[in-house]
Amino acid sequence: MTSIFIEPAPAKLNLFLHVTGKRDDGYHLLDSLVCFAEYGDVVSATRRDDTAITLAISGPMAGNLSDGNPDDNLVMRAAKLLQTEGKVSQGADLTLEKKLPVASGIGGGSADAAATLRVLCKLWQLDIPADRLAALALSLGADVPVCLGAKTVLMQGIGDELIDLPELPNLSLVLVNPGCAVATADVFHARVHDDDDNGNGRDFTDSDLWDRTVHFNSGASLAAALQDCRNDLTLPASGILPEICDVLQALAREEGCLLARMSGSGATCFAIYDTDDQATNAANMIATEQPDWWVQPTRIQSHDNRALSQIGASFPA
Ligand SMILES: C[C@](O)(CO)[C@H](O)COP(=O)(O)OP(=O)(O)OC[C@H]1O[C@@H](n2ccc(N)nc2=O)[C@H](O)[C@@H]1O
Numbered sequence: 001m002t003s004i005f006i007e008p009a010p011a012k013l014n015l016f017l018h019v020t021g022k023r024d025d026g027y028h029l030l031d032s033l034v035c036f037a038e039y040g041d042v043v044s045a046t047r048r049d050d051t052a053i054t055l056a057i058s059g060p061m062a063g064n065l066s067d068g069n070p071d072d073n074l075v076m077r078a079a080k081l082l083q084t085e086g087k088v089s090q091g092a093d094l095t096l097e098k099k100l101p102v103a104s105g106i107g108g109g110s111a112d113a114a115a116t117l118r119v120l121c122k123l124w125q126l127d128i129p130a131d132r133l134a135a136l137a138l139s140l141g142a143d144v145p146v147c148l149g150a151k152t153v154l155m156q157g158i159g160d161e162l163i164d165l166p167e168l169p170n171l172s173l174v175l176v177n178p179g180c181a182v183a184t185a186d187v188f189h190a191r192v193h194d195d196d197d198n199g200n201g202r203d204f205t206d207s208d209l210w211d212r213t214v215h216f217n218s219g220a221s222l223a224a225a226l227q228d229c230r231n232d233l234t235l236p237a238s239g240i241l242p243e244i245c246d247v248l249q250a251l252a253r254e255e256g257c258l259l260a261r262m263s264g265s266g267a268t269c270f271a272i273y274d275t276d277d278q279a280t281n282a283a284n285m286i287a288t289e290q291p292d293w294w295v296q297p298t299r300i301q302s303h304d305n306r307a308l309s310q311i312g313a314s315f316p317a
């Protein structure tokens with residue numbers, strides 16, 4: 001019997017993203033409310049007797065990763081890092097079902113790397129201290145630590161400081177990407193004044209604007225509070241890719257839209273709708289009008305289904 005271990009790699013959403021400073025090494029300090037969608041990629045792993053690590057990629061977005069060197073894939077990089085760190089003498093056959101658009105602000109690669117770390121800790125029965133695992137995650141990318149826990153948090157620092165928050169209400173969401181990749185580094189670099197700021201400069205937002213104690217009981221009350229926040233990367237990202245403005249307008253004009261905003265460094269935008277039906281209708285309308293866009297209705301990941309997903313699964317193959 002071969003055991004297969006399976007881990008979801010859910011889409012990350014920045015419900016707001018404030019840039020609060022810049023470090024000497026060029027990385028930006030953030031204050032961001034991060035949650036995870038039910039929709040995402042899937043990583044699975046089976047054991048090998050030798051030390052080789054293989055990766056097979058399938059799924060609707062697999063083609064967008066086929067050009068690069070497979071060893072550059074964040075799944076492979078995470079696996080090799082963990083194998084070295086854990087002094088593991090086994091290998092693994094990994095699969096990645098790629099459903100999220102690549103380089104699109106919803107952390108697809110980061111979610112895949114984090115899911116790989118989780119799945120291989122189970123497969124290889126590693127007991128790595130949480131702070132060591134978080135440091136490994138950060139070495140793979142600023143978004144990987146938040147994707148490791150895959151729960152609602154306030155994210156600060158460069159993505160390495162994670163503060164637990166009360167669970168958010170169930171949200172009816174639509175994610176839309178105009179079909180163009182945007183590089184995160186280009187968006188940060190395109191910020192006005194970015195080059196002459198020292199970390200306390202005039203174009204940075206104050207941090208700690210979010211009340212960490214409030215428990216929202218509806219999507220409407222959360223969306224109302226989010227109106228006072230922004231994504232500070234929307235302007236630079238839409239300067240690079242003006243279609244982002246079209247996506248935001250398309251989401252906002254559908255019935256029941258409570259909030260439409262870009263996630264991360266874009267170009268994917270999300271909208272919160274009042275009901276699941278309104279989200280489904282909005283997704284259908286936008287997909288019909290814009291057949292080249294990626295349009296995905298989903299919900300926020302709740303504690304219940306997250307608990308299930310974190311256990312993973314082991315069954316005969
Ligand atoms: C914008 C966010 O998506 C918000 O969640 C993340 O901060 C991005 O995280 P990520 O894609 O994992 O980013 P990385 O791969 O670590 O960094 C890519 C590039 O983005 C810029 N970068 C990234 C994160 C950060 N806090 N400040 C930055 O300035 C840097 O130029 C860096 O070279």
Ligand SMILES: Nc1ncnc2c1ncn2[C@@H]1O[C@H](COP(=O)(O)OP(=O)(O)OP(=O)(O)O)[C@@H](O)[C@H]1O
Nearest residue numbers: 073074102103104105106107108109110112143264
């Ligand atoms: N498994 C993977 N999935 C997606 N991208 C990957 C993967 N492995 C490597 N990459 C590379 O990583 C880069 C960032 O991709 P990713 O999809 O994580 O961006 P993103 O959604 O903008 O992330 P973030 O929101 O964390 O900034 C791309 O240039 C892509 O080629």
